[in-house]
Amino acid sequence: MSAEVTTTVNELDLGLVRQPSTVLFGPGQRRQLPAAVAAFGDRALLCTDERMAGDGLFRDLVEALTGRGIDVEVYAKVEPDLPRENLLDVVEAHGGSTFDVIVGVGGGSVLDFAKVASQLLAHGGDVRDLYGENIVERAGIPIITVPTTGGTGAEVTCISVVYDADRGMKIGVASPYLEPAMAIVDPELTLTCPPGLTAATGADALTHLVEAFTGRAKNPGAEQIEAHLYVGKNLLTDLYCRHGLTMVNTAFARVVADPGDLRARTDKMMAAFCAGMAINTAGTAGAHAIQSPIGALTHTAHGLGVGALLPYVMRYNLPTRLEEFAEIGRVLGVTAQGESVEARAQAGIRRVEELLETIGCPLNLKALGLEPDGFEYVADQALLATRLTANNPRELDKDAVLSILEHGYHDDRSWWQA
Numbered sequence: 134m135s136a137e138v139t140t141t142v143n144e145l146d147l148g149l150v151r152q153p154s155t156v157l158f159g160p161g162q163r164r165q166l167p168a169a170v171a172a173f174g175d176r177a178l179l180c181t182d183e184r185m186a187g188d189g190l191f192r193d194l195v196e197a198l199t200g201r202g203i204d205v206e207v208y209a210k211v212e213p214d215l216p217r218e219n220l221l222d223v224v225e226a227h228g229g230s231t232f233d234v235i236v237g238v239g240g241g242s243v244l245d246f247a248k249v250a251s252q253l254l255a256h257g258g259d260v261r262d263l264y265g266e267n268i269v270e271r272a273g274i275p276i277i278t279v280p281t282t283g284g285t286g287a288e289v290t291c292i293s294v295v296y297d298a299d300r301g302m303k304i305g306v307a308s309p310y311l312e313p314a315m316a317i318v319d320p321e322l323t324l325t326c327p328p329g330l331t332a333a334t335g336a337d338a339l340t341h342l343v344e345a346f347t348g349r350a351k352n353p354g355a356e357q358i359e360a361h362l363y364v365g366k367n368l369l370t371d372l373y374c375r376h377g378l379t380m381v382n383t384a385f386a387r388v389v390a391d392p393g394d395l396r397a398r399t400d401k402m403m404a405a406f407c408a409g410m411a412i413n414t415a416g417t418a419g420a421h422a423i424q425s426p427i428g429a430l431t432h433t434a435h436g437l438g439v440g441a442l443l444p445y446v447m448r449y450n451l452p453t454r455l456e457e458f459a460e461i462g463r464v465l466g467v468t469a470q471g472e473s474v475e476a477r478a479q480a481g482i483r484r485v486e487e488l489l490e491t492i493g494c495p496l497n498l499k500a501l502g503l504e505p506d507g508f509e510y511v512a513d514q515a516l517l518a519t520r521l522t523a524n525n526p527r528e529l530d531k532d533a534v535l536s537i538l539e540h541g542y543h544d545d546r547s548w549w550q551a
């Protein structure tokens with residue numbers, strides 16, 4: 134393994150974000166949903182999961198829509214990690230129907246489901262035909278996202294991640310045509326989030342912020358900007374990362390101390406939104422590549438997995454991203470003038486770990502149930518996720534992933550330089 138330095142400098146002074154046409158953010162803003170839906174037409178498919186379908190808030194939304202004269206169908210069978218079967222099922226249930234708009238009300242899987250259902254209900258077919266980057270080439274049914282967990286950022290991203298059981302892995306469908314037309318982000322919807330879900334989504338958002346801010350600046354040419362969605366960290370993704378980090382810095386402790394603290398929930402949701410805005414162009418990196426096979430082996434939540442990996446991925450990346458980690462330390466208020474860049478970078482990493490701990494994320498891989506006999510499998514699978522490994526600032530090879538897993542298993546947070 135070499136500590137080779139990959140491109141760090143945004144030589145083009147590039148700024149690029151993709152986002153919904155309209156974003157409506159704030160406590161109580163879900164009440165704007167009927168007006169938002171009516172702008173598209175009077176036939177809506179509302180997608181959600183079992184937990185949310187039984188929630189009074191969801192029933193109120195359905196009532197408000199029907200009260201406005203909108204014909205609403207509900208699909209409430211979306212499962213965690215979005216199995217491909219859910220998408221086959223919705224085509225079977227609603228394939229003959231015409232909808233003016235599809236609304237996703239839920240966590241990341243529900244919102245990802247709505248984005249793919251928009252394509253399949255408009256054009257038919259199987260999600261398998263859409264796997265990959267820019268395979269989807271035309272608009273589907275307009276999508277409105279209403280997130281309820283405050284973590285994944287899926288409300289603003291133009292990617293869906295689907296679990297394909299036959300292939301034994303998660304696969305992305307990424308295209309600007311999956312971009313929601315509108316995101317309605319109402320922190321009141323997260324007030325009933327149980328602590329485990331708050332921990333997982335908080336850890337996911339924080340990991341997005343760190344991976345996007347420390348990712349590669351790719352200095353893409355015109356052709357690369359046209360051909361690829363993930364063109365690297367840039368001036369605009371950095372702006373979202375800085376604000377998101379500022380928000381999590383105090384929000385996590387306040388949410389844990391009082392889960393009903395609406396201002397703290399609002400700050401956490403703003404952080405998740407900012408993180409989503411950043412990864413929609415910068416992409417995620419090493420922790421996300423390695424989590425996917427660990428999740429498949431241990432059946433642990435995505436957010437807890439990426440969070441548990443983050444301390445070790447940050448340490449591995451540190452030699453190539455001293456300035457960026459030092460800047461994270463500055464934003465999080467743990468650096469002092471006159472300290473070396475190494476000291477400031479290490480302080481930034483330690484503060485990120487403190488925040489993960491505060492929100493309730495495990496900081497080692499043993500806690501996820503991963504055992505050393507799974508390391509080879511995890512490393513091989515992680516390296517197949519080239520969309521993610523290509524974003525990692527320091528080159529990831531098999532030895533590097535195995536080293537991250539070893540250190541993560543033994544909770545070794547010394548300043549190792551693999």
Ligand SMILES: [Fe+2]
Binds near residue numbers: 285341
């Ligand atoms: Fe994530």
